[in-house]
Amino acid sequence: MAKNSKGIEVAEILQDKCIACQICIGECPVGAIDLSPEGLALVDPELCIGCGKCQESCPVEAVKFERAGKKELSREDRGMPSEGVPGYEGVAVFIEVQDGEGVQVSWELMGKARELAEKLSTRVLGFLLGEGVDHIAREAFAHGCDEVHVSEHEVLASYRSAPYGHALTRLCERVKPEILLMGATHQGRDLAGVVATHLKTGLTADCTDLSIEDRTRLLLMTRPTFGGNIMATIYCEHRRPQMSTVRPMVMKLPERTPGREGRKVFHEWTPPPVELPHIVEFMGDALEGGMDIVQSAALVVAGMGACDPEAFHLLQELADVVGGTLACSRPVVEAGLLPYERQVGQTGKTVAPKLYIAVGVSGAIQHLVAIQGAEKIVAINPDPNAPIFKVADVGIVGDYARVIPEFINQLKNRMGA
Ligand SMILES: Cc1cc2nc3c(=O)[nH]c(=O)nc-3n(C[C@H](O)[C@H](O)[C@H](O)COP(=O)(O)OP(=O)(O)OC[C@H]3O[C@@H](n4cnc5c(N)ncnc54)[C@H](O)[C@@H]3O)c2cc1C
Ligand code: SF4
Ligand code: SF4
The missing domain is CATH 3.30.70.20 (Alpha-Beta Plaits)
Incomplete structure (x- = not known):
């Protein structure tokens, strides 16, 4: 030996x-x-x-090796001190601002940060950047934040990668959080990559679950991988902060406690001496398809089994009866029947409506990962073995063309319409 x-x-x-x-x-x-x-x-x-x-x-x-079995690695073996990484403390959330208010995903993450912080016996921190934004701290405290760290400057009035990346990196260097969570929005995805690169730390994008490992106190970041076929749990052992992005509607929105108080800390920030792109004008959010499916309380979702232009008036009628919006699976977008903005799924939008009606959707994993937050799932499909029935609260085995007219009739009767 x-x-x-x-x-x-x-x-x-x-x-x-x-x-x-x-x-x-x-x-x-x-x-x-x-x-x-x-x-x-x-x-x-x-x-x-x-x-x-x-x-x-x-x-x-x-x-x-002579010995049988695997040696359990201690933190010291891994070159880490036994309790966390010294000098880093707190679970931070980047508070994204839109039209002068914090966006909902930041508050959803605040709820998750609270849960992680309790496990680590530490504080929940909020990082806020912009111009004239410090009033948003109140909303952060109401959603469970203990301390909001703010950098304000006219250069931060509108989002641009370079100054935001620089300012958030500086906040991380000063405050030293052990975890930093960000919304997987257009802005969050861009900014997270810049900050992780500056800080030379790891970043796990689009997580669907976050928890703390008891033994090591590391953040376990779970996300779909290999085309959504398996869930991978990733951790960042050696660098801080441990960074993760999470899509809107994946984490539960915590209950708001109006009047809850916290500490506000202002940090001076000087823009880096780089030439920044000049913003001429902002175009409004052009939402093709008219309605944001993420905000809708009810969705009627067309899959390939209902991918027929003739079927759409029926599906739209059902959507109108339940006060909802028409959405779809990816192949329906690929077939050109609905715009990408209506796509639900891993490469589309994550949704959490009160009511989700799947019409001709088989229930592929890449679709299911994005509807985990739906409260009630109704599925219409002639194949009793379709995977969508495994997650459905109510399953109707049949052809949508026969089921939906009857469904609409019964709903209208019950509603007294
Ligand atoms: C990397 C990657 C990312 C992806 N991202 C997404 C994504 O974001 N969103 C997404 O949706 N998919 C995504 N996909 C594709 C996904 O794997 C599936 O192919 C897709 O979700 C299947 O869509 P579907 O259920 O509409 O169609 P199908 O799987 O073809 O299912 C059609 C269903 O309709 C039923 N049906 C047939 N006739 C009728 C009828 N008359 N009435 C009612 N039902 C009927 C059938 O029984 C069947 O179950 C992705 C795939 C990959 C590899
Ligand atoms: S320390 Fe490196 S070389 Fe030694 S057993 Fe582990 S992996 Fe193998
Ligand atoms: S894993 Fe290492 S020891 Fe095994 S074949 Fe490859 S180089 Fe050689």
């Missing part, structure tokens, strides 16, 4: 088996493996901590 001077059993590379794929080099958490002059993997025994990651990852069983 090969041991180093600390008495730790170290990895041995079987030179006759190694195919020099270098996978183990990337997996080793302490950089103990390099390629030898012969082009094969070589372990530095004094650096090796015997974690066994190289053995697990080697595709040809070229790494030998």
